Amino acid sequence: MDVGQSMEPIRDDHITEPGLVVVDGASADDATASAFPDGEGAGIGAVRQAVILAGGVGSRMQPLTLTRPKPMVEVHGTPILRHQLDWFAGSGVERVVISAGHRAQVINDYLLACPSPVHTEVVVEPRPLGRGGGMKLAAAALEWPDEP
Template identity: 35%
Template sequence: MEAIILAGGLGTRLRSIVSELPKPLAPIKNKPFLAYLLDFWIAQGVNRFVLSVGYKYETIQNKFGTRYKGAEVDYAVETKPLGTGGGLILSWEKLLSPEPFLILNGDTFFNVNLTDILSQHSNCKADMTLSLFEVSNNKRYGTVVLDKNGFVRSLGKEHKTTGNNFANGGVYLMEPSLLKEYGNHRYKKCSLEDELLPNLLRQKRRVSGFISEGDFIDIGLPEDYRKAEKILSKNYGI
């Protein structure tokens, strides 16, 4: 199985801690954050990764090369910042399999069971499946609203809901055919979360929501980075 990891961000909010490194290489107990991601998904059967990289990408290439613990590693290099959507489209062209593929954020770790999300994706005949976690406050991540059948109805920065609040966990399962119409958007900057996903919903695509109770870790802010050190080194020192 293949996975695209979106690892091209500048990580400006984390510069006070890792000023000389791309954010995915932020050290957690002397091990790059990206290594925890790769280890976790390799252990579940992912055997090929395409890394969407930009800022100081050579340091990532030098660290992981073209093979890592038996998995193939390829790179889609942004010559200018393309955003999460642009980086995804650029990386999509390097996929080899017609099967559903994973999309992972390079600065978040979400404990999602691959077998379970694949099963739901297949059973729902989904075009795309979003991993979700429950939150008490939706101001930071925004809320994903599901219909009674578990499909995504809407998403945004904030929604007033009477039920559970679910946030996007940054682990996606996608059918490769969904991005064919964006083939002529190469090298154009766009956002996966704010542009591509809403567009799929407007097109009435079947976007399923997969709820996981696993650990969710975001290293985007210094205080969260410090929490990540404790959780990852203790529970995921693979």
């Protein structure tokens, strides 16, 4: 695809729940199930832990991110972070580690005021670490490091 071309937008009828996009009748869970035909690891329900990378400045989302980090930008009156945590909880995820950086205190304050439906830990990047650094920091906080 050329840089000047745009991708076809996702239509509302493709979105069945936050974070799950269905294309041509196949969901992400269907794709996972076909990757694990014996059933082991099939579906998001098999995953007990998750990482949310939330360390970026969000410069492309300004002015929405001038006073809050990207995960706290609201969609339908609710922070994106809450949509993610609710979806994880509904999918059987037990623990979420949030790797935060820019305006991490806003995330901490929100979680204190509105507790997460899953056990949630925020690890704060001492300086911008990039995707790999944020993931490494979060991985150190995972309760089950040998699991997906």
